Amino acid sequence: MIERLTERWQNEVTEQERAVAAGTLAPDEAYAARAWPPDFLAAVDTRLSTFERDVAALAPDVPDQAVWAAVERVVRALNDVQTQIDTLTREELCEYIDNVLTTAGIDVQQLTARRHLDPTELTDQWRDF
Numbered sequence: 001m002i003e004r005l006t007e008r009w010q011n012e013v014t015e016q017e018r019a020v021a022a023g024t025l026a027p028d029e030a031y032a033a034r035a036w037p038p039d040f041l042a043a044v045d046t047r048l049s050t051f052e053r054d055v056a057a058l059a060p061d062v063p064d065q066a067v068w069a070a071v072e073r074v075v076r077a078l079n080d081v082q083t084q085i086d087t088l089t090r091e092e093l094c095e096y097i098d099n100v101l102t103t104a105g106i107d108v109q110q111l112t113a114r115r116h117l118d119p120t121e122l123t124d125q126w127r128d129f
Contacts, residue, residue, distance in 0.1 A: 006045040
């Protein structure tokens with residue numbers, strides 16, 4: 001199983017908080033808590049968890065439309081929290097969506113090619129973040 005982004009982000013927040021408390025990191029250099037505040041982490045975690053369950057429920061020979069529907073649902077759900085998503089976070093989220101599909105045995109390159117898209121365009125149709 002892939003490490004969920006929200007877990008990694010929370011770990012970074014915690015590490016930076018410890019470093020600030022220990023005096024090894026200046027408070028103004030501790031960016032993680034500003035980039036990924038608790039409400040944001042909770043909202044994104046809920047959406048990623050739902051996406052993971054949706055993808056895990058797909059049959060091995062599922063039609064493309066079912067995969068695209070799962071991608072659309074997660075992207076539209078993430079759009080709800082998009083006001084807090086910076087460029088790096090956006091890229092990580094798109095990569096995570098790709099990784100969840102790949103881990104489930106879905107060939108993202110073939111999936112996107114059948115729609116004449118580059119694999120990097122997997123989320124573009126619905127993404128506001």
